[in-house]
Amino acid sequence: MSLPHSAFYISNSVSKKNLIQKIKDGAVFKHIEEKQIEVFSEVTLNQFIAEEKRHGDFVVKKDALKQSLLKYSEGERKKTLLEFLLAKEPDVLILDNPYDNLDASSQLILKDRFETISNRIILIQIAHRKNEILDFIDAVYCLNNENWELLDTIESLNVDEPFVESIPKPYETMNIANEVLVDMRNVNVSFNGVAVLENISLQIKKHEFWQITGKNGAGKSTLLSLITGDSVKGYGQDITLFGIKKGSGESVWEHKRKIGYFSSDMKMGFARKTSLENMILSGFYDSIGLYDKPTKIQIEIMVQWLKLLGFYEMRKKNFIFLTAAEQRLVLIARAMIKHPPLLILDEPTAGLDDKSVHLLVSLINKIHNETKAAILYVSHKKEVGLHPLKNFNL
Secondary structure, three states: OOOEEEEEEOOOOOOHHHHHHHHHHOOOOHHOOOOOEEEEEEHHHHHHHHHHHHHOOOOOOOOOOOOOOHHHHHHHHHHHHHHHOOOOOOOOOEEEEEOOOOOHHHHHHHHHHHHHHHOOOEEEEOOOOHOOOOOOOOOEEEEEEOOEEEOOOOOOOOOOOOOOOOOOOOOOOOOOOEEEEEEEEEEEEEEEOOOOOEEEEEEOOOOEEEEEOOOOOHHHHHHHHHHHHOOOHHOOEEEEEEEEOOOOOOOOOHHHHHHEEOOHHHHHOOOOOEEHHHHHHHOOOOOOOOOOOOOOHHHHHHHHHHHHHOHHHHOEEEHHHHHHHHHHHHHHHHHHOOOEEEEEEEEEOOOOOOOHHHHHHHHHHHHHHHHHOOOEEEEEOOOOOOOOOEEEEE
């Protein structure tokens, strides 16, 4: 007899913490009351990492090795956590967006493992993305008017084009003489004798749209740090950025001025009380917070960005109170307000639901179509509707 497996297809507005607690309390499914329940999630993983930092207690480890989870790739961390939880022989395993931040091969490994254990453990999946719901799931639930309703089918996303206003014009034009913005030739980077990048050659020209892909631990973050100038490993390498040879006495801040940068982790640096309008304005100065008095024209451009995003009416709202999707739209606007020659987007859709991803994809396409910026998009996923012209796989 097959076990009853379920999934909850949720938006980012649904509290996963509350949902998981209700499931564990037996308030959602009566048939799992008094059963042993474990939770496979990023939160669980981070709790063990926090214990490691505080007490040096390596509870979750691979092959009996006493090694910090922080030294594993994202895929290895999740595989190690899964086996640790399975060793407890749970009756029920809650899978909280299990594929977040994983490359395709790591996702496939987990998917096969879930299918293997599905004949002896009840699996309850929480998913933001409909295409990530496991094939053997028997019932999918969706929240409707505060009630969980069983879905017969998951309808395809049907959303109108969300951004009708044009991208605001630049405050000033950054003239780059060279057609090639990034030129790397046979670049090699290693840490403690371990090669991270080997013989990497990459050339990004004006207005090109690239996607960088690769397995967890393949060196995507290292590659980005070479381009942004944050890594000392770039010195002594054959790297030319915006026409200037690396190590020839270039100003780091002048270099960064030519780059608009977004990462899904950036919101951690903006914990202070900053309004939406000040957040976007700070992009002119590449500062965390607004410390300079903007000009009248800069304020007008900021207002245009807010109207483009549909956020003008909540311009005074504290940034930290926005939804995850709203925060990312604002941070991308912040990165683009100065119209940099190069826009770097590092995992912009990670952890977002389908509707939120549609919003980000629409904005990124609009930026590519209406500005001169070259875009470097870094993600494990190939999003529907997003069409980079070139792909570089590490």
